[in-house]
Amino acid sequence: MALMRVSSPHAHGRYSTGMVMRQVLLATVPGVFVLTLFFGFGTLVNVLWACLVGLACESVALLLRGRSLAFYLKDCSALVTCVLLGIALPPYAPWWLIAVGVAASILMAKQLYGGLGYNPFNPAMVGYVVLLISFPVQMTAWTPPRGLGEVPGLWEALQACFLPARYDAVTMATPLDVLRQNQGLLLEDLWAQTPQFGRWAGIGWEWVNLAFLAGGLWLLYRRIFTWHAPVAMLASLALMAALFYDGGSSSSGGSPLFHLLSGATMFGAFFIITDPVSSAVSVRGRLVFGALIGVLVYLIRVWGNYPDAVAFAVLIANFAAPFIDHYTQPRVYGHGKSGGTG
């Protein structure tokens, strides 16, 4: 009987990093489905192409760094980054745009910093922002949702991606754009006069957000992450919207519900800011981190100049994460307040 020497603990929980990542991938399904439903196959093509490019980039980087491909690809973290970036990009984006974004995410934001676990910034959001700054025209071209125009089919989606020169995209301002550009209309009138608005927020967008919310809740239920950062972000965003709602006047920033169900709110809250690597760590830290993002999202949406604000807000908060961690260290057992904990 040859006996091993192993350090305790000998038992292990059911989590593994690869499993966590796969669950995140699975949880994006409803959101991608609804995006496809309203905006056609563009997002799906984005995601698949991004994954292909991403795996190639990751493999090359790992080979260059002399790491085992089989072991590190298994953690699926590259796939998660690519899927998230693919979702965030406007559908019917050209192949090179996606490729540049993926390369920025995987090579620059992740592998250059030392690979999974060492990246201070959310890789998908780095890729997104690099593209947004470099190619603002392509990055702001959203097609109209189903009901407000023709939704391209699969063939058109492939054509748009791989033969962009031959494809003429029809674009339409997103509800967030409409609201920001509002000059002098009461919110109520704006709502009545602009076709983009639906029941609570933009047509299509409200369902996309609800679908990502559903995926996020499932991840919460699976305990893939804790509620702190998402809830803090949504709460602070809603609070900001409520504070500046201004009774729906022409200078109103939009209702809390509108903000919660617009743009990348839910996608960001449950799939982007929950990226553990680049967020704050402690429970209190995550509350602060989430709340900061909520505030920033609102500020950039209403007073900034970009179509959506989640990516910038997340990067700024990533930057702040180490400081947040520093100031939110939990009180260790037996330190400080002696006695009662109850």
Added chain:
Amino acid sequence: MRRVYGFHGGIHPAENKHQSLGSKIQQAGIPQQLILPLSQHIGAPARPVVAVGDRVLKGQMIAEPVGHVSVPLHAPSSGHISAIEERPIPHPSGFPAPCIVIDCDGEDAWAPLQGVANYRDCEATELLELIRSAGIAGMGGAGFPTAVKLAGKSGQSVKTLIINGTECEPYITADDILMRERADDIVAGIAILQHILQPQETLLGVEDNKPEAIAALQAAAAGSAIEVVTFPTKYPSGGEKQLIEILTGLQVPSGGLPGDLGIVCQNVGTAVAVRDAICHGRPLISRITTVTGNAVDHPQNFEVLLGTPMQYLLDLAGLHPERCERLVMGGPMMGFTVTTAEAPVVKTTNCILAPTPEELPPPPPAQPCIRCGLCAEACPASLLPQQLFWFAQGKEFEKLEQHNLFDCIECGACSWVCPSHIPLVQYYRASKADILQQRREHAKSEQARLRFEARQARLAQEEEEREAKRAARKAAAEKRAALAEQGGEEDPIQAAIERAKAKKAAQQAGDGTAATPVKASPEVALRQKLAKSEQRLAQSIAAGEDAKIVSALEATVQRLKDKLAEAEAAATESGTD
């Protein structure tokens, strides 16, 4: 119902307790050989009082305690001492250690035992002495001498006596079955502890996954001043600090002891051992041990003589050696692997776990930390394990201490949850060892520095004094010369005799003949004494001892220096004149 509190973090690993609870406590019987490590407790190892070849009776003391924090050892059965030598013992280090080996004769003949008729008539100190001489050390796992723990720091009164029946580690059921089957003995033992400590309240804490044990304890404790408190099952609620927080809402101050809060914790098994020792005079020679894991056919609890080789127990439980790749003493969370089944059961062996590789698979290779924070969420000490891991990798000891590495109780909850399978606890243990080593070295070099400085100062002072003496002599000689010139009284013959004498003495000294030691010895002895007391002074300064002691030592050093200077001056005088 008493209010129970929560504690931060914690996990819910699969309990796996039912396997070993199918049958009652079995007597393991007497193996051919018993191997008794001299150190089965925290503190100084015991010193053998028997020799190879001696016949010993069951319950006879075979090794005596050395110092205050130590306990004696008794023969668990009758037989002959066949060896006193190093043998494999269950210890995380895996190193062998000195053991007394008894070849049992199978008669199991008892030495005469003398219990106390009525412990209520005894003083606490008397009972503590009995507990100490019965060799009792904490049976929950740590093995701290029970009498020392009960005595506490002088002047501390005990408000709450906490009896730990939590047994939160998966697989282990030794306390559970003890509580089920011997609740009366536990209560009797607690009554003795109450008599010794006179606490205001006595709480017996049990996790709510042990309904049978709780029912038995409640029945046995009815009408007594013992309150059985149950609380939700969560690992590691049985950790002393966690249990205190659950039951009282208080946290033991970092670096402090429960006694600082007026709390004493004892394990249920220890309570039974105390009862046996006081009521029957029976020393600690056996214990309840769970043998479990899928590599044995009949997982169950044994009452086993200390020193019984694990192999013997495993065979009783029906071990399949081919299925077993690791053998764990203790539970899957905090237990450690033993590398040979020849290692014996000791006072702290609450469980022997023989899992199959499928049951507890070997750890997969670690992946990078993804900072998911699951570890921080699980940590019962509210540490940030991922930060500690980061610093441990970089060997940043200062940062580790700042982040309170030493408050880590090594419960393993962080490693258990880590999705990247990082062996966090292993890093912490290694870092703690490194830091302690560094502290020791630092203390040593600090001591050397102090010694060096003291020596420099002494040499300088000696030089000064010599200078002063020389000046004085010169002055005296000039005075003498002046007197002689004045036609002084000095007898030239006498002076010549003196000079001759001195010359002879100097020659002898130079030859190294018999006269040397006589003349040199006071000086040499003084020098040695001085060096010793200087060293002692440096030590006490380095160890931060009491100011009184330090100043007393300083005075000694000064006195010796003065004496030495005198002696040296005398020697130079006689040598040069």
